[in-house]
Amino acid sequence: MSIDLNESLQALRKWQKDESRVQLHPGDIGWYTRNGQKATTNAIRNWFRDGEIVAIGLLDGANLLRLAIAPQAQNDLELAQQMAEDISQPDHGILPKGEVFVEARTGDLLNKILIDRGWQTDDPWTPLNFDLSQPIEKSKLHVEIVGSENVDTRCAVQRASFVGSTFTKEKWHAMANSPTYDDARCLLVYDDSKNAVATATVWSAGQGRPGLIEPLGVHQNHRGKGYGKEVTLACLEVLKKLGSSSAIVCTISSNVAAVATYKSAGFKELPRVYDLSRVGASSN
Numbered sequence: 001m002s003i004d005l006n007e008s009l010q011a012l013r014k015w016q017k018d019e020s021r022v023q024l025h026p027g028d029i030g031w032y033t034r035n036g037q038k039a040t041t042n043a044i045r046n047w048f049r050d051g052e053i054v055a056i057g058l059l060d061g062a063n064l065l066r067l068a069i070a071p072q073a074q075n076d077l078e079l080a081q082q083m084a085e086d087i088s089q090p091d092h093g094i095l096p097k098g099e100v101f102v103e104a105r106t107g108d109l110l111n112k113i114l115i116d117r118g119w120q121t122d123d124p125w126t127p128l129n130f131d132l133s134q135p136i137e138k139s140k141l142h143v144e145i146v147g148s149e150n151v152d153t154r155c156a157v158q159r160a161s162f163v164g165s166t167f168t169k170e171k172w173h174a175m176a177n178s179p180t181y182d183d184a185r186c187l188l189v190y191d192d193s194k195n196a197v198a199t200a201t202v203w204s205a206g207q208g209r210p211g212l213i214e215p216l217g218v219h220q221n222h223r224g225k226g227y228g229k230e231v232t233l234a235c236l237e238v239l240k241k242l243g244s245s246s247a248i249v250c251t252i253s254s255n256v257a258a259v260a261t262y263k264s265a266g267f268k269e270l271p272r273v274y275d276l277s278r279v280g281a282s283s284n
Contacts, residue, residue, distance in 0.1 A: 003041040005029075006179055011053040015070055016205040021273070022127040022248050023106045024068035027203025027212035029058055030180030034171035037178060045094055047083060054079060057094065064275075065095055067104040080109035088117055088278070102276045114276050122275040124253040128267035129210075132240045132247060137266065139189070139233040141197075146172075146186035154186055157199040161217025185238050189231045197222040198231035204242040211244030228261035236265065 012026045033040045045057035045065070054073040058066045065087065073079050086092040087102060095102075101122060104110050115121075146154045151169045158167040175181060183204035191197045200216035213235045218228050239247050251258040253272055263269060 003044045003046065005037065005041050005044070008044055008046060008053065008056055009180060011070070012056060012068055013205045013209065015068055016209040017071065018129075018131075018210055018246050020071065021105050022129075022250050022270070024056060024058055024066045024103075025203065025210070025212040025214075025248070026180060026205050027184065027201075027214050028060070028066060030175065030178065030184055030203050031201065031214050032058060032060065033178035033180055034167065034175040036174050040178070045086075047079065047086075049073065049076075049079065055083060059095075063096065063098070063100040065100070065102050067102065067107060067110075069104070069106050069110075071106075074106050075109060077109060080107065080113055083107075083110050084113040084117065087114070097280075099277065099279050101278075104276070105273045111276060114278075118280075119276040119278045122277040124272040124274055125250050126253045126259050126272055127248065127250040127270040128259070128262045129270055130236055130247040130265070130267045132211075132236065132244055134266070136236045136240065137233055139230045139237070141192075141227070141230045141234075142190040142194075143231075143234040143237075144188045144190070145238075146188055146199075150188060153196045154188055154199055157188065157196050157219050158215070158217060160219045160221065161199065162215070183242065185242070187231065187234050187238065189227060189234060191222065191225075191227070195219075195222065197225075198227045200231050200235050202235045202239050202242070202247075204239065204244050207243035208245045210246045210248045211239040211242060213239075213247060213249050216249070226264075228258075229264045232262060232265040232267075 009026050043059040046053050047055040054070045056068050060066050086094050090097045151172050155167050159165045186201045189198040198218045203212045
């Protein structure tokens, strides 16, 4: 079945709720669209009940499946069993043979079934949340919204912030021209010497729903000066203007500096979550 990207995004937006655990967000797909719309639709996996999408997966790289499950379907045993079977069997076209990973943070039933099949818990991740109804400390640095006139700088700071990044203006334009970017903004933050020192992208899921910060990075030559906090504060202001009810992030727990940065900006640390991993061809 061909994937309707807009249909998948509409479902994901509806599933984002402040009281729910962090799961796959429209912004995660939005960030993936830098690879092009065809690659994005090829990376999406949908599960249906009575013609309605009840679970969505994003194959984020060759061996990581990131999932969201509709709130009304999270306790559906039949769905969890079907998803576990599809995920575990390489010939079902979800995940390949060999070592693979699943991120299913609202899929307690699914996770239990996969563990019973021999899957193991992987490294912990730390979700954090900021309630946008509370006051936001104002960023002390100059902030710009990225457009065609400063996209080269946006891409250069991205590459200088993440080892191995291949982000280019072509990838930015692919992302900015996708349907996901209507609810997104890219930010650049400058120090007092007018150096671009940090960058981020924020993604709204619509009025009154949690917004996502993904990615956020500080230029490797400008770290240790509090710029991570400043760009985070700028992100909060933009998400609030976009109508988001809260801001969410999730970082690997071993990155203690990132966790500390978000907490310094006022984020609340939530209980750790775990991906699952499997080594081998399949689990029966």
